[in-house]
Amino acid sequence: MPVERRKRFTVFDYFNYTALILLCVSIIYPVVYLICLSLSTREGLAAGGTSATVLLWPQGFTPEAYTAFFKTTFIYTGYFYTICRTVIGTIAGVFLMALTAYALSKKIPLKKTFTFYFIFTMFFTGGLIPTFILIKSLGLLDNPLVYILAPPFLFNSFFILILRNFFMTIPESLDESAKMDGASDWKTFFYIIVPLSGPAIATISLWVAVAHWNSWFDSLIYVQSLDKQVIQVLIRKLVIEQSQMLMASTIGFANMDSVPTAESIKAAGILITMIPIVCVYPFIQKYFVKGVVMGAVKG
Structure with missing residues (x-):
């Protein structure tokens, strides 16, 4: 040999x-x-x-930094809203973006015009003040629904174009065969297009989920109630502002040597907020290369 x-x-x-x-x-x-x-x-x-x-x-x-971190009552409400916005926002956003991308991947009237419209919004936006006025006029100020409905999570033009390009790689003969068998557009989308687009949809879902999990600016400017803010805003108070909540979290320790320092509590808070989204990544990592590369084949 x-x-x-x-x-x-x-x-x-x-x-x-x-x-x-x-x-x-x-x-x-x-x-x-x-x-x-x-x-x-x-x-x-x-x-x-x-x-x-x-x-x-x-x-x-000493594990007292984690104990002090979980003694703060606002942590649990922050986690609740962060998890809810990540799960619901990801499902709703990916569903709407996939539907839009599927329509743009087909031969429809004014297809190039609609595509240009989505590309245009990637470079030019209304800005912070017009967006704030829009959110206020919709009655979403201090409303948890703002986490899901506020731009750009529910509708992202870049993600739509990636999904559109991926859908364009699927042979049109599959759609034609499904329609010949009597399948509607909805059945074709859910039973043929979605199963074949697993890598692209998984990749976009992870991107949207990470964006929701890490988002804090919308909560900071649209939500005033502390019990409705997401965990990232509360961690920001611990890390940057060093508010009185940090000092209150150390109350109850008999031995002052066991009282964690401010730096220890902040480090524990950052780690605890990182763990959930980091644990999700290994399960979707295998879809990254295939989803992104195949989504960039056609223009």
Whole structure:
């Protein structure tokens, strides 16, 4: 049997591997730093002089930062609205965008005009003030429905064009065969187009879900009630504003050495908000390359 030749590494290979390793370290290290910081004790951080001394292991060990984080009552309402907007908003948004993309992928009157209209909105928008006036006129101020109905989550032109291009790769003979068998446009869409478009729909769904989960600006400007704001706004108060809620969360500890520092609580809060959406990614990662590449084949 022929002897397999060992691959000869070139200078580019070494440079490429080194760059990728450094990139992975730059991505993983901040997460490791937050974990170590959130589990460090007040005494351990004080002995080190600064939280920057937390490198790859905690300075002492205590889970009290997570306990203090979950003692704040607003956390649960924030999680409730964040999860609801992510689930409902993703389903509603992907459904409407898929329907629009399916229509644009077919031979319809004024197809190029409609396509231009969607492309135009990608570069020119009404701006913040007109959008705020529109939301106010619709009665959505301080209303949780604003998380789902406010632009651009429910209708994103870029995602529509990606889905349209993917639908255009599906042979039209499948639609014609379905119609010959008596299937309506709705049945053709749900029983033929959607199952064949799994990679594209999964990719767009993840993008929309991540956008909903990370969104905080719409909650900040459209919602005034603290009990209706999403978790990202509340974390922003912990991380940036250092509001009185952070101080109140440390009440109830008998031993002051066990009281977590402000930095530990903030690190725990950031980690807790990251975990749910990070856990979803591995299940949809395999659809990324196929969904995006096939969605960019046709113009």
